[in-house]
Amino acid sequence: MKKLFLCACLLLECVAASAAQDHTQIGNVVAAFVRQQTAALPGKVSYKINGIDQRITLSECAKLEAFLPTGSQLIGKTAIGVRCNESNGWSIFVPVQIRISLNLLVSTRQLPSGHILQKGDIAGQTTETSQAGGLTDPKQALGKLLRYGIAAGQVLREDMLRLPYNVTQGQAVQLDVQGSGFSIRSGGVALNNAGEGQTVQIRTSSGRVISGVAKASGVVEVKP
Numbered sequence: 001m002k003k004l005f006l007c008a009c010l011l012l013e014c015v016a017a018s019a020a021q022d023h024t025q026i027g028n029v030v031a032a033f034v035r036q037q038t039a040a041l042p043g044k045v046s047y048k049i050n051g052i053d054q055r056i057t058l059s060e061c062a063k064l065e066a067f068l069p070t071g072s073q074l075i076g077k078t079a080i081g082v083r084c085n086e087s088n089g090w091s092i093f094v095p096v097q098i099r100i101s102l103n104l105l106v107s108t109r110q111l112p113s114g115h116i117l118q119k120g121d122i123a124g125q126t127t128e129t130s131q132a133g134g135l136t137d138p139k140q141a142l143g144k145l146l147r148y149g150i151a152a153g154q155v156l157r158e159d160m161l162r163l164p165y166n167v168t169q170g171q172a173v174q175l176d177v178q179g180s181g182f183s184i185r186s187g188g189v190a191l192n193n194a195g196e197g198q199t200v201q202i203r204t205s206s207g208r209v210i211s212g213v214a215k216a217s218g219v220v221e222v223k224p
Contacts, residue, residue, distance in 0.1 A: 021058040021084075023051070030080045030094050033066035037074050042136060043102025050095040058090050074098055075129075101126060104134040105141055105156045113149045116164060117141050122156065133157040163195025166214045175202060175212065179224045188220070 061084035144161040194200035212220035
């Protein structure tokens, strides 16, 4: 009787073990998700999936689904969720390190705040990064002004740059009002800074405040 009981216990342990979800399969689901979601990203993507704690036991599931948790992103140190879409399902978050190797724009020398970028100021450099936001096309940087000084070799990001102001706050500007079959020019004072193509508020000589679009230096186009 004792031997029969032991055999029954061993059988139950085997059934329980076979019903446990394979951690390797979860990792495979995560890997497939990362490859799919990063396929359209520029550059070469590499990733490392951290092993799941072996002490975590999950019930076996035939319907596994990977997802990106709210607030996570597919770069740097992140986490990919895997859920079981069955009754009494479960979910787990798997740590992943995602890096992208691509040709980013970097500064060729130390540059001061307010400097307008020219061709000789930037160069392409293959860089492995785990942060988003690096610029890749010189058209994204040339002619723009640095918001603050940067060191040589620093990766350029959009938040470092702005368009040079064509109109500055308090500047006397020329209003160019274009309508169907007529054109009127008058004067006003800019109430904010604006680069070419940006909206600027203008106070006219009569005290009225109107909106226009900054064009050439000191010229604002207004639609009637």
